[in-house]
Amino acid sequence: MSKDKSFSDKTSADDKSIGFDYQYYYFLDKVLNLKTGQSAGLEVKDDVHTELDVDVNILFQIKHTVQTSAAGDPIALTELDSDLWKTLYNWSQFICDKSQGRGTSREQLKYLEKTEFHLVSNKTSSAKNKFLSFVESYQCGDETFDALYSHIESLGQKAEDANIKSYIQSVLKLSKTVCKKFFQRIRFELILNDVIGRVKQSILEKIIDADKIDQVFSRLDSNIRADNFMAVKRGEAIQISFEQFMQRYKRIFDDGRTKKLVFPPFTPDLPDDIFAQRFIKCLLAINDITISGEELAIDYTKYKLRLATYLNQWVQTGDLVMDEVHEFHDEVFARWRNEFRAAFRGCSTASDIVDAALLMLNTLRRERFTLGDTELNTSLSNGELYYLSDIERIGWHRDWEVK
Structure with a gap:
């Protein structure tokens, strides 16, 4: 040639x-x-x-x-x-x-x-x-x-x-x-x-x-x-x-000199079956989303994946150490547990339980969680909830742990 x-x-x-x-x-x-x-x-x-x-x-x-x-x-x-x-x-x-x-x-x-x-x-x-x-x-x-x-x-x-x-x-x-x-x-x-x-x-x-x-x-x-x-x-x-x-x-x-965490933009790779994820199944169980609501399920999945990816990156770059990550998860878990214990008092029917679960979920979604010196935005804070739900540490339905 x-x-x-x-x-x-x-x-x-x-x-x-x-x-x-x-x-x-x-x-x-x-x-x-x-x-x-x-x-x-x-x-x-x-x-x-x-x-x-x-x-x-x-x-x-x-x-x-x-x-x-x-x-x-x-x-x-x-x-x-x-x-x-x-x-x-x-x-x-x-x-x-x-x-x-x-x-x-x-x-x-x-x-x-x-x-x-x-x-x-x-x-x-x-x-x-x-x-x-x-x-x-x-x-x-x-x-x-x-x-x-x-x-x-x-x-x-x-x-x-x-x-x-x-x-x-x-x-x-x-x-x-x-x-x-x-x-x-x-x-x-x-x-x-x-x-x-x-x-x-x-x-x-x-x-x-x-x-x-x-x-x-x-x-x-x-x-x-x-x-x-x-x-x-x-x-x-x-x-x-x-x-x-x-x-x-x-x-x-200023952001480059601060100890606050930074969030580089990226688009996460989505799983092949969005609805096969455990946290999505938990949201389906309380009617927060439906099978026809794939776009919303994709958004929630992105929140979870971004949060999980950032946590890994921050540990790898030394912006966080692992005990800070554990402490962060523990704090969010403690807030969820307080809401969960109060949510279902007085619930007697299946409909009451679902309503209480949705109310608890919506309350926690409004929370802005803090990691180190950085307050996470709403999507990442929600991503932490979905992440903990995905690893079976928290749930929304009263009987979420029942297999």
Whole structure:
């Protein structure tokens, strides 16, 4: 079978999607590192940008590749890389944008005084890339700008790709004074492959316990993605200040630092036969549900499964120890026993018994049980009742233990 990629493979939506996600997570990391008075934007002034104090901007061009070397690492950024020169071209156009009042060298230099340009990529660096070495040596004072400029001219002559050749020529159209300043303001951030890991490190540095980082990351990621989507629908730019970030998402970090339990969303796998569960049979026995009420039975089953799953997860992650779980079950059992002992006094007929059982069940369903420092919501509190009923510790009918 041929190993050549088809046209559809080369333009795969997956490749584009991971590039967008890479850009988004870089933006998220910048948001997490904002300070008072600063802001960050996504696809506003550039792929990503930050506005720092005293009107200083940092523009980030984000380039992700799925191409790998023979060793399995992302490919290296080459001297005549399209990502490199298209980025420098874009920035050169920003610098001399007449519509923004930067038609003269004087205005361009003023713009450069307050702007930095960062090329960010998961591509690796290479000793063969003399251009990057020239830029670094020039910025350190070990190489003259004339030597750097001459090397760029030689690359323009060497380039075989017409687009890359035109990108280089456009950069060189800047006046030498502007071009000199421009190359002082360029930074390269390569080999950034684990951008999500960087985001999680930034969350950790917000004084979040290591075992809560994934929970905070998941909630933050979900909420910011949703807010970005709604902003785009409203025709608004995706830009957020430190103050806005604190106002909108502070609660997520507060929850990450609290000892209160958190409830990550998940959908439990349902049993094949909903009505074969013991706790469902107990509810059928007192006419709380009927065989035709499968939707309600499914909801109650989800409550039970979520409660049981959370208890297991919290023990596994160390948020609870097993004796706390036992104490929780014992407390709910004690409340049930008090209600059960009082429920059937004076009942003489089967109908009276069923009515009393329903009244007791409805009373307990209104309870909000507490586990550690956390008050459970109604569905999880109900789930605990169904769980205890399922393991035959409690029941509703007066004769529930009679086999």
